Amino acid sequence: MKKILGIVLLMMFSISVKSQIKIDFEISFKEPQAHYAEVDMNIGGLGGKDYIDLKMPVWAPGSYLVREFSKNVEGFTAAVNGKAAKVQKITKNTWRVFNDGAAAAKIHYRIYAFEVSVRSSFIDDSHAFLSPTGVFMYPDGMIITPTTVKILPFGKWDKVSTGLEPVAGQKFTYYAPDFDILFDSPIEVGNQDVFEFKALGIRHEVAMYGGGNYDKERLKADMAKVVEQSAGIFADNPNKHYTFIVHNNSLPGGSGLEHLNSTVLAAGRNAYNTEKGYKIFHSLVAHEYFHLWNAKRLRPVALGPFDYDKENYTTNLWTAEGFTSYYENKILLRAGIIDQAVFLKDLIRDLENVINTPGTKVQSASSSSFDAWIIEYRPNENSRNSSVSYYSKGEIIGLLMDLEIANATNGAKSLDDVMKAMYQQGNAQKRGYTDAEFKAMVEKISGIDFTVFWKKYIDGTDDIDFEKYFSYAGIQADKEIASPGKPYTGALVKAENTVKVSSVLKDSPAWMHGLNVHDEILALDGSEITREMSNIKSGSIVALETLPVFAKKNIGDEVIISIKRDGLEKKISFILKENPKIHIKADYIDNPGLKQLNVRKRWMGI
Known part of the structure; x- marks a missing residue:
């Protein structure tokens, strides 16, 4: 005592x-x-x-x-x-x-x-x-x-x-x-344009730096819808106030970083009045606001309290980041910013990206999460061949898991219920979750065993059986060769002062016969290649086989490529093959069954 x-x-x-x-x-x-x-x-x-x-x-x-x-x-x-x-x-x-x-x-x-x-x-x-x-x-x-x-x-x-x-x-x-x-x-700090909106009774401040062609009133209305749909999943908003810091610049696309009751977004200043730019901005808003729960409060056990001196390892970034990427599309659909056709189109695009990434057969989602510190933010010329992003693979895992849960419960439950239950459990335990705890909750909500699912898609690198999962929601999905009959080298080139190889895809003809990144392309079958002759805009990256000198080449033709490597010239020859890249065709079937309609309704949440 x-x-x-x-x-x-x-x-x-x-x-x-x-x-x-x-x-x-x-x-x-x-x-x-x-x-x-x-x-x-x-x-x-x-x-x-x-x-x-x-x-x-x-x-x-x-x-x-x-x-x-x-x-x-x-x-x-x-x-x-x-x-x-x-x-x-x-x-x-x-x-x-x-x-x-x-x-x-x-x-x-x-x-x-x-x-x-x-x-x-x-x-x-x-x-x-x-x-x-x-x-x-x-x-x-x-x-x-x-x-x-x-x-x-x-x-x-x-x-x-x-x-x-x-x-x-x-x-x-x-x-x-x-x-x-x-x-x-x-x-x-500065002279940023500040405006506010209220959603669920909570004040949200938007601080715009860098100007832009945004419509404040339209943003207020649509950002409020995104906030409301996000909070609706968890039936709770833990903030007294929230701040969006937006840096508008000349660059296309966007990025963001989540914080406990704020976020920082980078967006194109002159893209707000285009359909694509407006959607990109709200995708950022939805992604980072969803992080208010997922990753900040509903979090892997390693992500808080933090050790600011060194790496904080977790195998669960596929949930913290990947699921957030998945939910940004669901939130935009529920908020009415995109429709069902765009929702499906975007999912298919992201699914194709994962399937056509060679590294998805090399690295698992859990391994990608753990190795984030040495791979995700430090990509090199071979990263696409040897790794897969926990963002993109995690998004697809979220899609498959969501449909599996909805199908197993005849549309009574979905991944929404898992996220809400895990959030409540985390609040009660006052800590983050382990991978085993997340799996246990998925099984509790769905009523089925997810051991094989985990082995195949989270800890493994199995092919994605997307046809089966989409069928649960009455969606017909089929894959086909994206560019049938088109020759393929597997090399991408970048034009600056010269035309140089920027990447080589795993198991492609260029890969198998030793074409290297940084090789300068001099000629094809004796025909000279220069940046001017290539018709490539300076700084652009294109497939080698799209250069004009390949116009008359066919699958099965042998090509001889003259290169310069480390100041020395040499020749590499190989046979052109058909591009293995796949395209997915998907659409809602005309007469889905009652169970399929129940699954679709619960999955989409509309």
């Missing part, structure tokens, strides 16, 4: 000491045009310690790559009692400040921020985007310490957008109950 009492007293003392620690940050911008932020960190209540170690995270949750944010730190200094204190860097991301028993220390450092990304900070004379894991240091062992952050906007900047709670009566000052919350709360 005395031993236990001693442990309790020690724990209470530890908590008491931590509760006395006071940490305040102040962020200013003396040279935003040079991409710098000034960070002042004041630490009080150190309680007689000889030194304190300050650490910078090495990665950003939601983006599974060690990014080494400490590389952007400059000019780290410390002061104690008004005098310079000794500082020693002891690891790549740890600075030791010797406070010699003083109760307080003042820290200053600069952050260089010039990477355009939803997961990294960027500063110029027009705005500052602060991705917190690359800006704020934390005292080692004190993640649970509360902090305040005061922003001093530069010049005529007059707005701050963040999911952090404002401190009453203090302009541009915010509170975080611990560093996990701080690190999960990006900050936009």
